[in-house]
Amino acid sequence: MIKPFKYSQVPFPIALILGVSVLLAAGAVLHLLWGAFVRGRSPATGGDLAQSAPVSAPTLPSPSVFLKSENEPTQGISNLFHSAYVDRALLKLAEQKAMQEAALKTAKEKAAQAAVNHVAAKPPPKILLAGTPAAKPAPPPVRFSFQGVIRTADDQVLALLSASPSGRSAPFAEGEQCHGATVTNLTAARVDLILKDGSVRGVSRGIPEAISKELLHDP
Numbered sequence: 001m002i003k004p005f006k007y008s009q010v011p012f013p014i015a016l017i018l019g020v021s022v023l024l025a026a027g028a029v030l031h032l033l034w035g036a037f038v039r040g041r042s043p044a045t046g047g048d049l050a051q052s053a054p055v056s057a058p059t060l061p062s063p064s065v066f067l068k069s070e071n072e073p074t075q076g077i078s079n080l081f082h083s084a085y086v087d088r089a090l091l092k093l094a095e096q097k098a099m100q101e102a103a104l105k106t107a108k109e110k111a112a113q114a115a116v117n118h119v120a121a122k123p124p125p126k127i128l129l130a131g132t133p134a135a136k137p138a139p140p141p142v143r144f145s146f147q148g149v150i151r152t153a154d155d156q157v158l159a160l161l162s163a164s165p166s167g168r169s170a171p172f173a174e175g176e177q178c179h180g181a182t183v184t185n186l187t188a189a190r191v192d193l194i195l196k197d198g199s200v201r202g203v204s205r206g207i208p209e210a211i212s213k214e215l216l217h218d219p
Contacts, residue, residue: 140165141210142179146191146203159183159191161203180216 143164150158158171163179181193195215203209
């Protein structure tokens with residue numbers, strides 16, 4: 001009895017290596033074949049195929065080019081030290097200096113004219129005539145201050161008032177004069193003063209009231 005032949009299974013890593021080797025060998029063979037094909041189609045090169053090209057000598061310009069015609073105008077030389085350039089520069093500087101001097105002269109003339117106009121427009125000082133009495137300053141006003149009320153033993157109510165410049169406080173009953181003003185309408189918070197022209201001026205407690213001396217009676 002003949003036993004059937006059994007192939008042994010190749011491991012996967014060995015099979016992978018064998019496959020890669022086969023592919024590399026096939027690529028190398030194709031590369032060699034392609035190189036031989038390209039070399040067979042390229043044209044042959046060698047010393048026998050080289051051809052000499054004709055060489056032409058450069059033509060020299062005619063000597064007449066370097067000759068200058070007598071009628072040809074002389075070209076200007078752009079040189080900083082050339083006499084024509086220096087003359088133009090000096091002329092330009094002289095013109096600028098003349099313009100600056102003219103402007104300075106004009107400014108001075110305007111300033112002098114403005115000063116003359118200012119002096120002419122200024123009014124002359126006022127001269128007081130001899131013997132003219134000077135105006136007397138107005139006298140300072142009298143300041144009245146109400147400090148409150150005072151009740152006496154006989155049940156009389158008095159206003160405690162003070163007036164500048166003395167500043168002394170004194171009690172005043174209604175109808176009495178306090179530094180040229182008549183006291184009236186006395187309350188705990190306010191008192192009225194009748195002035196020389198008949199007008200009434202109220203003085204609140206703790207708030208001074210300034211009254212001109214012209215509105216007060218002579219003390």
